[in-house]
Amino acid sequence: MDLIQKYRRFFWILGQWVFFGLLIGFIVGSATTLLLETNDYLGNAREKNGWLIALLPIGGIIIGYIYMNYGKVVKNNTLNDAAKLNNLVIDAVHGEKQVLRRMGPIVYLGTFITVIFGGSTGREGAAVQMGASVAEAVNKFFNIPILDKKIIIMSGISAGFGSAFGAPITGAVFGMEMAVLGRLKFEALVPCLVASFVGHYTTTAVWGHTHEHFVIKNVPEISIILFVKVILLGIIFSLLSVSYSQLRHWIENTTDRIFKKNHMKRAFFGGIIIVILTLVVGTQDYNGRSLTMLEHAFTEDVPPFAFLAKLIFTAITIGTGFVGGEAIPLFFMGATLGNALHSYIDLPMSFVAALGLIATFCGAANTPIAAFLLALEFFDGNGVEFFFVACMVSYIFSGHHGLWPSQQIYEPKSKLYGLYNGETIKNIEKKKKQ
Structure with missing residues (x-):
């Protein structure tokens, strides 16, 4: 009887991870498609209208206003600032802070303003942050236990990265590897894998987006x-x-x-x-x-x-x-x-x-x-x-x-660096200046 209960619990938890991965993957994949298509349109518009670069300082004021007035929330005596971008996402994975559900829409709007006026940026940051904000909404809606919230956030990261670059395997691992230097958090494997693949296929197969493709014409012989x-x-x-x-x-x-x-x-x-x-x-x-x-x-x-x-x-x-x-x-x-x-x-x-x-x-x-x-x-x-x-x-x-200064060092890259486990890149930089 105990064995049957163990298997029931196993498949119940597995089913939950698959469900959450499917849900997050589809939502984030759809949102990422909007990001990619809109960015392409705005980027082409800017290239045809070079004068738009003159409005970049005004765009900066708008972005700053949005983050200063709508991107900060204090919870449990802790400031959660969306302007910290991926660092806030990493802190949320560590359980130190909380991703704002509004973070995704805010970063999308900020990215669109940056792109149309000629700021030099990419797109995966917005996709990852949207993924994390969707994951936080799922955490809130389903009242997910505190220990599992981190895993859901990681699956949102995976969905965002996998769908943004058309790289679902990479996305699955990126969600597990991003927060901690030197360690893969394999407890998040199932939801990260499902979310990344579903996000990717939602972007490409469902919505028909085509990613850039790079080709190596000639690989030298091994020597x-x-x-x-x-x-x-x-x-x-x-x-x-x-x-x-x-x-x-x-x-x-x-x-x-x-x-x-x-x-x-x-x-x-x-x-x-x-x-x-x-x-x-x-x-x-x-x-x-x-x-x-x-x-x-x-x-x-x-x-x-x-x-x-x-x-x-x-x-x-x-x-x-x-x-x-x-x-x-x-x-x-x-x-x-x-x-x-x-x-x-x-x-x-x-x-x-x-x-x-x-x-x-x-x-x-x-x-x-x-x-x-x-x-x-x-x-x-x-x-x-x-x-x-x-x-x-x-x-x-x-x-x-x-x-990302919020990345924690699970193990130093080498003993030669003389660092201790559990440090963050930010703390290491501070110590160098002392």
């Missing part, structure tokens, strides 16, 4: 010299990811201090700087998502310092309070740097661009397994050995830096 080159490239791309993360954090902290946490003033100032930089470089190739040049990085030579321009544009955009995502800008930085390096190391252009795309994202996000799986899904399994090495090297050499 010791080639692996040495891949290791060297992995180190270079890890340094690129650290440079971006540190610059963005510095801009964010500095402008926050100068403008005394006034989101409207920060974003207005950031918008002015982006407008000036756009006039200086004489092109809007680095505004918006820059997908055209990203695709060209796999097929033809692009400006050798395009990666640096995108790094500066995106760091200022996100660091001064605009919203969207950082994955596509990181893809751009890595791919264009790879494009610039390929002739110096005598490797095929598309191959090095692909390595840069994946390794730079890996070093910044601190999600080596998800990044490796993303390479498999993006490039149809080509060059699997090299992507694995590049991801591991970038992960190790990027140190304990990253996009």
